[in-house]
Amino acid sequence: MFKIGEFSWFTRVSVKMLRHYDRIGLLKPSHVDPESGYRYYSVEQLPRLHRIVALKDLGFSLERIGDLLAGDLSEGQMRALLEQQRADLAALIEAEMVRLVRVEDTLARLADDLPVVDVVLRRVEAQLVASMRQRIDPFSEAISAMFVAVEQYVGAAQADRPPVLLYHDVEFIEEGVDVETAIPLKHPVEPTRRIHVRTLPAVDQMAVLVYTGPYEHMMPALTVLYHWIERGGYRIAGPQRDVYLRYNGSRGPARHLTTNPDDYITEFQIPVKGPNHAL
Amino acid sequence: MFKIGEFSWFTRVSVKMLRHYDRIGLLKPSHVDPESGYRYYSVEQLPRLHRIVALKDLGFSLERIGDLLAGDLSEGQMRALLEQQRADLAALIEAEMVRLVRVEDTLARLADDLPVVDVVLRRVEAQLVASMRQRIDPFSEAISAMFVAVEQYVGAAQADRPPVLLYHDVEFIEEGVDVETAIPLKHPVEPTRRIHVRTLPAVDQMAVLVYTGPYEHMMPALTVLYHWIERGGYRIAGPQRDVYLRYNGSRGPARHLTTNPDDYITEFQIPVKGPNHAL
DNA sequence: GGTACACCCTCCTACAATAGGAGAGTCAAG
DNA sequence: CTTGACTCTCCTATTGTAGGAGGGTGTACC
Numbered sequence: 153m154f155k156i157g158e159f160s161w162f163t164r165v166s167v168k169m170l171r172h173y174d175r176i177g178l179l180k181p182s183h184v185d186p187e188s189g190y191r192y193y194s195v196e197q198l199p200r201l202h203r204i205v206a207l208k209d210l211g212f213s214l215e216r217i218g219d220l221l222a223g224d225l226s227e228g229q230m231r232a233l234l235e236q237q238r239a240d241l242a243a244l245i246e247a248e249m250v251r252l253v254r255v256e257d258t259l260a261r262l263a264d265d266l267p268v269v270d271v272v273l274r275r276v277e278a279q280l281v282a283s284m285r286q287r288i289d290p291f292s293e294a295i296s297a298m299f300v301a302v303e304q305y306v307g308a309a310q311a312d313r314p315p316v317l318l319y320h321d322v323e324f325i326e327e328g329v330d331v332e333t334a335i336p337l338k339h340p341v342e343p344t345r346r347i348h349v350r351t352l353p354a355v356d357q358m359a360v361l362v363y364t365g366p367y368e369h370m371m372p373a374l375t376v377l378y379h380w381i382e383r384g385g386y387r388i389a390g391p392q393r394d395v396y397l398r399y400n401g402s403r404g405p406a407r408h409l410t411t412n413p414d415d416y417i418t419e420f421q422i423p424v425k426g427p428n429h430a431l
Numbered sequence: 432m433f434k435i436g437e438f439s440w441f442t443r444v445s446v447k448m449l450r451h452y453d454r455i456g457l458l459k460p461s462h463v464d465p466e467s468g469y470r471y472y473s474v475e476q477l478p479r480l481h482r483i484v485a486l487k488d489l490g491f492s493l494e495r496i497g498d499l500l501a502g503d504l505s506e507g508q509m510r511a512l513l514e515q516q517r518a519d520l521a522a523l524i525e526a527e528m529v530r531l532v533r534v535e536d537t538l539a540r541l542a543d544d545l546p547v548v549d550v551v552l553r554r555v556e557a558q559l560v561a562s563m564r565q566r567i568d569p570f571s572e573a574i575s576a577m578f579v580a581v582e583q584y585v586g587a588a589q590a591d592r593p594p595v596l597l598y599h600d601v602e603f604i605e606e607g608v609d610v611e612t613a614i615p616l617k618h619p620v621e622p623t624r625r626i627h628v629r630t631l632p633a634v635d636q637m638a639v640l641v642y643t644g645p646y647e648h649m650m651p652a653l654t655v656l657y658h659w660i661e662r663g664g665y666r667i668a669g670p671q672r673d674v675y676l677r678y679n680g681s682r683g684p685a686r687h688l689t690t691n692p693d694d695y696i697t698e699f700q701i702p703v704k705g706p707n708h709a710l
Numbered sequence: 711g712g713t714a715c716a717c718c719c720t721c722c723t724a725c726a727a728t729a730g731g732a733g734a735g736t737c738a739a740g
Numbered sequence: 741c742t743t744g745a746c747t748c749t750c751c752t753a754t755t756g757t758a759g760g761a762g763g764g765t766g767t768a769c770c
Contacts, residue, residue, distance in 0.1 A: 164553040204550030270485030
């Protein structure tokens with residue numbers, strides 16, 4: 153019989169942890185003095201502690217180790233737990249490798265004196281909108297006109313959410329871009345021949361980049377977004393959306409308006425499908 | 432201005448977390464109503480929150496994110512933090528991959544109906560011993576005789592620790608194995624021509640396997656230990672030690688003795704050097 | 711046989727990031 | 741003005757590990 157300190161000394165498991173394993177029932181001392189409460193361990197407990205430590209090194213939680221050591225599980229259940237652990241580890245490694253790539257990309261951008269911008273992946277909810285879709289020349293004034301037309305038409309039905317521009321072309325096009333200007337609605341309005349009423353679908357995995365500044369300089373940021381998607385092993389799964397969080401407009405929800413182009417805030421959103429996450 | 436719920440809704444950062452970021456100073460609301468305590472956020476805070484989420488996805492802790500966002504660090508410091516993160520991630524990935532290999536090995540053993548045994552890596556402390564070293568035939572009775580001889584010689588100086596057998600051959604040898612039988616000492620004794628007194632050095636990284644059962648069947652377990660070392664990317668860094676935690680002996684510390692070979696408990700220890708840990 | 715000191719006990723606290731709940735106050739739409 | 745949705749603070753929990761306080765225990769040495 154060993155006192156807890158001796159047992160700790162040569163198993164290299166701290167006294168704190170041995171007491172913890174006792175409390176959670178993972179490893180009870182073979183004898184506890186009822187007078188003093190002193191724990192006494194025997195060599196016979198060594199294989200069990202050894203297995204606990206080994207399973208811990210395999211990445212199992214103490215709770216799962218408890219299950220595994222309970223002994224009342226079939227070989228099939230044992231295998232299932234191990235398979236589960238393998239899958240968890242594989243997923244974790246994949247996620248960490250994507251992270252590593254991203255950190256390296258950021259370092260590379262820093263080394264090249266390029267601006268560091270941040271992309272995040274998140275869900276975007278569905279949104280009822282009124283919209284107008286049209287082929288126009290890129291960066292043209294026509295876009296403003298389209299937004300204004302839709303806003304005027306929907307009037308009080310406009311929701312207090314930022315307007316959205318959708319790009320329906322799959323590839324880059326020099327002129328005649330297929331765009332849709334969408335204004336969020338509080339409730340449906342009657343469609344017309346030019347103004348449609350529809351619901352922008354929710355997107356579970358949206359790669360999002362927030363850009364602050366005038367529209368002329370947004371291309372480098374957008375490039376980063378595409379780079380991010382590619383490097384992360386994602387594929388594009390829908391039309392890009394530009395969300396105007398802060399923009400120049402005499403109309404529209406007041407809290408989204410500003411006049412200084414340097415204060416413009418735009419969110420670039422690209423729906424993606426990824427290998428390592430649920431759709 | 433958005434109330435916390437709205438801000439949470441479209442950033443997909445939970446209200447709980449927004450309040451948390453406020454408390455730790457990571458993201459203060461642009462306005463807090465002094466009456467109600469209500470937090471109000473503005474679009475201008477979106478880039479910052481976005482960056483926080485992006486850095487979190489890169490694996491940074493909130494504390495480090497705080498440092499990174501403080502803005503008062505040079506590009507060099509920024510780079511250093513990223514480099515650190517890269518190194519941390521690389522190390523983590525390597526460790527997880529070793530884990531994964533081990534889980535897969537365990538599954539393979541399970542599928543082949545081989546016994547699952549557990550190897551752990553730990554430190555072993557230095558130990559003063561009296562020992563006798565000799566070439567003998569493997570598994571011979573001579574080993575017992577050597578232990579008995581040393582035990583008899585050291586007498587009361589014997590410490591209450593298990594005897595150790597060291598194998599000094601680097602490779603497997605059919606006959607004439609170079610072994611050393613070591614008995615732990617409480618304090619030094621006089622050496623003789625045949626009995627040496629020395630300190631078994633501490634080993635920082637010892638691959639250890641606990642084996643329960645008679646000596647005849649220990650080879651498969653030992654094979655696992657070698658396999659484990661190889662698969663983990665370690666190299667052997669010293670002589671193997673067998674520690675007799677529970678063995679048959681009429682003498683020796685009482686708490687290590689038993690007569691039933693099925694109750695024998697032996698620890699196989701092999702010093703290793705590994706790529707991913709400090710020496 | 712006593713005393714000092716190393717050891718052991720329980721109970722509390724902390725970490726980091728996140729989540730849930732209780733109880734009370736606030737805002738906005740009808 | 742009521743009601744229901746929202747918000748506030750404060751408390752608790754998670755997981756594995758560690759530190760400390762305050763008090764009891766075992767033993768080696770004198």
